[in-house]
Amino acid sequence: MENTESDLQKELLYYKKLADDLGGTNISYDARISAVTTEVRKFKEGLAVLNQLQRSIDVKASTQEVFESTMNAINTKLRLDRSIIFLEDQKDLFVPAYTLGFEEGKDETLKEIKLNLPDQLLQRDDYWLINKASPITDETRKICEQIDIPFLIAVPIFTHQQRVGILVSGRMKEIRPFFPPLSHVDVELFQTIGAFLSVSATNSGAYNVLERLVSERTQELTIEKKKSDDLLLNVLPAEVAEELKIKGFAEAKYFDEVSVLFTDFVNFTIISELLSPQELVDELHYCFKAFDEIVVKYNIEKIKTIGDAYLAVAGLPNADANHAASTVKAALEIRRFTKLRREQKGDKTFDIRIGIHSGNVVAGIVGVIKFAYDIWGDTVNTAARIEQNSLPGHVNLSEKTYELVKDLTNFNFTYRGEIQAKNKGALKMYFVEEATSSIQD
Amino acid sequence: MTRAGTGYSNKTNSFEAGAEAASLARQQAGITSNCSLVFMFTTSRHLPAQFAAGVRSIINEAEIFLGGCGVGVITNDHLGYDGYQSGVALIESDTIHMDAFLQRNINNNEYKTGLELGQQINETVFDGELNLLVFYDAVNRTSGKLQMTMGTSFVKGLYGGMPSLPVTAGGGLTGDMQFSKSFQWWQQEIISCSAFALGFSGAARMHTTIMHGCMPASAYHTITKADNSVVLEIDNEPALQFVQRIIGDQSGLSFENFGFFLTIGINHGQEYEAFDTNNYSNCMCVNIDKKRQGLVMVENNLQAGMRIQLMRRSLDFNYIYEATDNLLKEIDVQQRKPVIAFYIDCVGRAAYYLGSDKEEAAEVQMALKNKVPLLGFYSGVELAKVGNSLQPLDWTGVLAIISE
Numbered sequence: 036m037e038n039t040e041s042d043l044q045k046e047l048l049y050y051k052k053l054a055d056d057l058g059g060t061n062i063s064y065d066a067r068i069s070a071v072t073t074e075v076r077k078f079k080e081g082l083a084v085l086n087q088l089q090r091s092i093d094v095k096a097s098t099q100e101v102f103e104s105t106m107n108a109i110n111t112k113l114r115l116d117r118s119i120i121f122l123e124d125q126k127d128l129f130v131p132a133y134t135l136g137f138e139e140g141k142d143e144t145l146k147e148i149k150l151n152l153p154d155q156l157l158q159r160d161d162y163w164l165i166n167k168a169s170p171i172t173d174e175t176r177k178i179c180e181q182i183d184i185p186f187l188i189a190v191p192i193f194t195h196q197q198r199v200g201i202l203v204s205g206r207m208k209e210i211r212p213f214f215p216p217l218s219h220v221d222v223e224l225f226q227t228i229g230a231f232l233s234v235s236a237t238n239s240g241a242y243n244v245l246e247r248l249v250s251e252r253t254q255e256l257t258i259e260k261k262k263s264d265d266l267l268l269n270v271l272p273a274e275v276a277e278e279l280k281i282k283g284f285a286e287a288k289y290f291d292e293v294s295v296l297f298t299d300f301v302n303f304t305i306i307s308e309l310l311s312p313q314e315l316v317d318e319l320h321y322c323f324k325a326f327d328e329i330v331v332k333y334n335i336e337k338i339k340t341i342g343d344a345y346l347a348v349a350g351l352p353n354a355d356a357n358h359a360a361s362t363v364k365a366a367l368e369i370r371r372f373t374k375l376r377r378e379q380k381g382d383k384t385f386d387i388r389i390g391i392h393s394g395n396v397v398a399g400i401v402g403v404i405k406f407a408y409d410i411w412g413d414t415v416n417t418a419a420r421i422e423q424n425s426l427p428g429h430v431n432l433s434e435k436t437y438e439l440v441k442d443l444t445n446f447n448f449t450y451r452g453e454i455q456a457k458n459k460g461a462l463k464m465y466f467v468e469e470a471t472s473s474i475q476d
Numbered sequence: 477m478t479r480a481g482t483g484y485s486n487k488t489n490s491f492e493a494g495a496e497a498a499s500l501a502r503q504q505a506g507i508t509s510n511c512s513l514v515f516m517f518t519t520s521r522h523l524p525a526q527f528a529a530g531v532r533s534i535i536n537e538a539e540i541f542l543g544g545c546g547v548g549v550i551t552n553d554h555l556g557y558d559g560y561q562s563g564v565a566l567i568e569s570d571t572i573h574m575d576a577f578l579q580r581n582i583n584n585n586e587y588k589t590g591l592e593l594g595q596q597i598n599e600t601v602f603d604g605e606l607n608l609l610v611f612y613d614a615v616n617r618t619s620g621k622l623q624m625t626m627g628t629s630f631v632k633g634l635y636g637g638m639p640s641l642p643v644t645a646g647g648g649l650t651g652d653m654q655f656s657k658s659f660q661w662w663q664q665e666i667i668s669c670s671a672f673a674l675g676f677s678g679a680a681r682m683h684t685t686i687m688h689g690c691m692p693a694s695a696y697h698t699i700t701k702a703d704n705s706v707v708l709e710i711d712n713e714p715a716l717q718f719v720q721r722i723i724g725d726q727s728g729l730s731f732e733n734f735g736f737f738l739t740i741g742i743n744h745g746q747e748y749e750a751f752d753t754n755n756y757s758n759c760m761c762v763n764i765d766k767k768r769q770g771l772v773m774v775e776n777n778l779q780a781g782m783r784i785q786l787m788r789r790s791l792d793f794n795y796i797y798e799a800t801d802n803l804l805k806e807i808d809v810q811q812r813k814p815v816i817a818f819y820i821d822c823v824g825r826a827a828y829y830l831g832s833d834k835e836e837a838a839e840v841q842m843a844l845k846n847k848v849p850l851l852g853f854y855s856g857v858e859l860a861k862v863g864n865s866l867q868p869l870d871w872t873g874v875l876a877i878i879s880e
Binding site: 050051052054055056057058059060061062063065066067068069070071072073076107110111112114116135136139207208210211212213214 | 488521523525526558559560653654693694695719721722723724729732733734736737738785786788789828829830831832833
């Protein structure tokens with residue numbers, strides 16, 4: 036049977052209503068889905084904020100960095116308009132230390148606020164929630180007007196059981212569905228944020244203390260290390276000391292071109308009878324101290340003293356093309372010192388004999404107890420013989436050393452001929468003087 | 477030669493944000509310190525003077541320096557909203573000519589502002605075909621209370637001043653979802669309640685597509701009474717009552733819950749023909765007039781006698797990628813080269829507000845990736861041609877690509 040116009044009309048109305056009902060259902064479901072999604076997203080963003088906070092509880096992050104990044108996260112991720120972190124200035128009196136979301140110029144006005152925050156924020160788990168449905172007291176209204184946040188959540192920040200600050204965040208408006216009134220669900224999130232901020236502030240304080248202690252201890256260690264290093268350097272050349280520290284031993288090394296200086300106090304025995312033991316030691320110390328300063332000046336390595344003899348060598352541990360000239364200059368300066376000393380002290384000080392020879396040596400450390408840096412080789416023996424064959428108040432050179440310095444214009448040489456040296460045979464020897472000597476012989 | 481680039485920043489310090497976004501844009505464009513156009517968007521959290529100073533610390537000289545607020549910003553690799561998002565586009569060209577026009581005081585003065593702006597543009601001689609981007613301050617807080625700027629009246633005025641409106645796209649600017657007072661940059665000034673237009677001519681063409689993903693979800697109904705932006709009656713029934721009846725009296729939902737999801741669509745094509753998304757413009761409801769049981773719409777374009785349908789928003793965003801890709805293909809077929817893309821995206825389409833777990837703007841980013849610099853922003857209202865007529869649109873994404 037064909038549909039009549041009336042049937043068609045009915046059918047049309049039926050489908051029209053069906054379409055409308057479906058449309059209405061769609062809107063309804065869209066609204067519900069959105070509400071659920073928004074709630075889920077709110078928790079998700081809340082977790083993101085807490086995750087960010089947890090990561091920033093890195094002891095190296097400053098309190099300022101943590102507070103500012105937290106406020107940024109609250110304002111953007113949780114879609115709040117304004118945040119303030121108050122810090123306690125005096126007992127129960129708080130001042131804004133960090134702000135975000137305020138207009139230009141408002142920051143400066145806020146900084147002048149001093150607030151007595153309410154008793155609701157005394158304890159760690161306390162909170163303060165103001166939304167449109169909240170009862171408004173005069174105190175509430177005054178605080179909201181002062182900080183210009185009408186709807187807010189506030190939670191305390193603690194370090195070491197002591198309340199040190201307050202976090203306040205809020206909105207300017209409540210607009211459903213996306214900016215609904217702040218609720219107790221938001222409070223729970225903010226209490227957790229407050230707890231993280233407390234931990235961060237505590238850690239930051241603890242880290243600062245730890246850092247200070249470490250710095251103090253490090254400083255003490257550095258001073259002690261320097262003392263022991265200086266002591267070691269007093270005994271060994273720097274390179275050898277370094278090798279000893281690193282390896283635990285120092286290898287003996289061969290040096291091809293060095294100059295060895297020996298000095299000896301000629302009248303030591305006579306002087307030792309004139310002076311008391313202490314006076315003798317003091318005089319020796321005075322003279323050797325001066326010799327030490329002279330050799331350092333000429334980059335010469337002191338090896339040792341043997342009784343009243345003094346041994347030094349130039350050209351090690353680092354090669355020095357001027358080893359011979361340096362040694363000669365040092366020797367002449369040692370002689371000059373000794374001469375001056377005799378002028379001061381008369382018979383109660385030493386006269387000196389100095390000898391220099393150049394050649395090769397082996398240098399190193401032997402022994403493990405009370406070890407010392409020393410040199411070995413024929414050059415050393417020969418240098419000793421040159422010194423022994425010198426005369427009081429003179430600097431005696433071997434032929435080898437003479438050959439190395441003969442062309443230098445600041446020295447005058449006197450050939451002494453070939454002189455018999457014990458176990459060495461006849462050796463050519465030369466006296467050396469400064470070219471423009473002001474010292475009267 | 478034309479060089480263009482866009483940059484994004486999420487820095488909270490406005491100066492640093494401006495400098496960062498401008499620096500990235502300059503890097504992408506490959507220009508030095510001067511350019512023809514600087515075009516900027518930030519959310520209302522930023523301090524406009526500091527932001528501009530930051531941009532100027534990177535770009536010394538620009539012939540045109542303008543921009544406004546968005547709820548968020550979209551570039552090729554970043555998008556975000558409700559925070560401190562900002563974006564800068566730079567264009568330097570000796571083949572594309574750019575002109576800027578300003579009309580102030582759009583507040584309570586939409587038609588006249590549109591008219592005078594249209595006249596300004598109409599009186600200008602352009603080199604070649606003109607293509608327009610038009611923006612206006614969607615927020616009117618001059619009285620202290622919020623009033624939305626009526627795009628419908630503004631567009632009517634625009635037509636009054638320029639009857640042959642060329643290819644045009646644009647939007648109503650708002651800096652946040654609470655419709656705080658917003659700002660615009662115009663050369664050295666920072667202003668509010670203004671409308672400005674950017675004209676591209678010379679070698680330029682603008683290609684647009686509108687994307688709303690809405691499908692009709694009800695029968696046709698008729699608006700039987702309206703007063704400005706308030707729809708008072710539908711099918712001779714108080715509008716609010718009509719909507720609540722359709723949603724279901726037992727739903728338990730109040731307007732506060734469902735109002736945002738109420739979209740009214742107008743079919744500019746033939747009723748009862750196969751659905752064509754390009755024929756539809758959508759209008760969103762922002763509030764209710766409880767006393768008169770009316771629906772307060774974003775725009776005042778719904779008038780008595782108009783046939784409407786409730787619309788359903790799609791969460792399947794494939795259409796966005798396809799539409800964007802098709803636009804690029806259209807440009808390619810014409811043997812032209814895309815220079816820069818602008819995406820004016822209704823903030824209601826952002827995932828947070830839509831109730832989606834995906835961002836629809838990501839589809840645009842994907843389709844344009846490595847092909848053309850993109851600067852978009854989240855708007856309060858979108859402007860685009862539906863058929864041959866410029867319309868204020870809601871819940872729509874308008875993509876405009878400049879080519880040469």
